[in-house]
Amino acid sequence: MSQIQERISQDVNNNKVVIYMKGTPEMPRCGFSAATVQVLQSLNVPFKAVDVLADPEIWQGVKEFSDWPTIPQVFIGGQFVGGCDIVREMHAKGELAPLLQKEETTQA
Secondary structure, X not given: OOHHHHHHHHHHHHOOEEEXXXXXXXXXXXXXXXXXXXXXXXXXXXXXXXXXXXXXXXXXXXXHHHOOOOOOEEEEOOEEEEOHHHHHHHHHOOOHHHHHHHHHHHHO
């Protein structure tokens, strides 16, 4: 496992919720990242954000790690959940909050 893959694995496994995004939650640099952060913030869930624009190796590495070609990418409980469309759809269907709550009780 490369150093980048190991770093991603540690982030994903050591944080309940991780979003790999363009920009930061305070200053998203794409609409998809902004929309995904908005969903997570609306659920009042703490999350770790990683700005892929700050490190091209992370940007490429996370796409390889998840086998998913686009950014943002959300991981919950060490598992890849999806990107913007999937997170928004799960939220609209009421599936995201229970998943996050389950993770809170599992790792509390």
